Amino acid sequence: MTHRTLSPGRLIAATHNKGKVRELKDLFEPLGLEVVSAIDLDLPEPEETESSFAGNALLKARAAAEKTGAPALSDDSGLSVTLLNGAPGIYSARWAGDPRDFGVAMARVEQELQAAGNSDRSAKFVCALAMVWPDGHEEVFEGEVHGELVWPPRGDRGFGYDPIFVADGETITFGEMDPDRKHAMSHRADAFRKLKAALLP
Ligand SMILES: O=c1[nH]c(=O)c2ncn([C@@H]3O[C@H](COP(=O)(O)OP(=O)(O)OP(=O)(O)O)[C@@H](O)[C@H]3O)c2[nH]1
Numbered sequence: 001m002t003h004r005t006l007s008p009g010r011l012i013a014a015t016h017n018k019g020k021v022r023e024l025k026d027l028f029e030p031l032g033l034e035v036v037s038a039i040d041l042d043l044p045e046p047e048e049t050e051s052s053f054a055g056n057a058l059l060k061a062r063a064a065a066e067k068t069g070a071p072a073l074s075d076d077s078g079l080s081v082t083l084l085n086g087a088p089g090i091y092s093a094r095w096a097g098d099p100r101d102f103g104v105a106m107a108r109v110e111q112e113l114q115a116a117g118n119s120d121r122s123a124k125f126v127c128a129l130a131m132v133w134p135d136g137h138e139e140v141f142e143g144e145v146h147g148e149l150v151w152p153p154r155g156d157r158g159f160g161y162d163p164i165f166v167a168d169g170e171t172i173t174f175g176e177m178d179p180d181r182k183h184a185m186s187h188r189a190d191a192f193r194k195l196k197a198a199l200l201p
């Protein structure tokens with residue numbers, strides 16, 4: 001595939017998740033991009049009707065690029081638990097209910113792990129970053145980080161399921177970790193590295 005170079009300027013972060021906006025700003029602003037979020041612009045939140053992270057990421061970025069006429073970057077991500085056959089996966093946000101409560105979502109993960117025998121506590125975070133330009137050009141990059149789930153939750157520095165996730169080789173959860181350190185190893189950072197290699201040569 002021929003990649004397109006991402007030029008400096010305005011980039012729409014096509015997400016309504018404040019934790020993601022913060023992390024995407026940390027990753028993209030040092031590249032000279034001005035990150036403006038779907039929250040700042042009060043863009044509608046598209047329904048996530050696809051069955052994959054990449055599909056949902058594309059759908060969110062397309063909606064924002066069409067609405068704004070600017071290049072849009074989206075992130076579809078989630079936690080995939082081995083013993084739960086990949087759940088909650090693309091339903092990670094939806095497990096938190098409406099309004100979102102990740103205390104509830106984390107407790108459900110733990111409860112389902114116990115119900116499934118608790119014989120394997122491994123999990124991974126997955127992230128698909130989609131870039132869509134207003135003329136319809138699209139690119140998607142996927143990243144992962146593998147680890148183990150702990151209980152009870154620890155730390156309040158990240159978001160979502162971070163307080164129960166310990167990456168392989170680490171002893172503290174993503175919730176306890178310094179954000180710069182999370183950015184060096186997270187699923188989002190992994191996808192970002194691939195995006196950067198392709199779009200910012
Ligand atoms: O502990 C976490 N650390 C992370 O680094 C992380 N990345 C994603 N997630 C969880 O997975 C859901 C994705 O759902 P999701 O991609 O649909 O996002 P969302 O609905 O929150 O916002 P939007 O981008 O769709 O507007 C999110 O709600 C998060 O809870 C994470 N949890």
Ligand SMILES: [Mg+2]
Binds near residue numbers: 048093
């Ligand atoms: Mg969502």
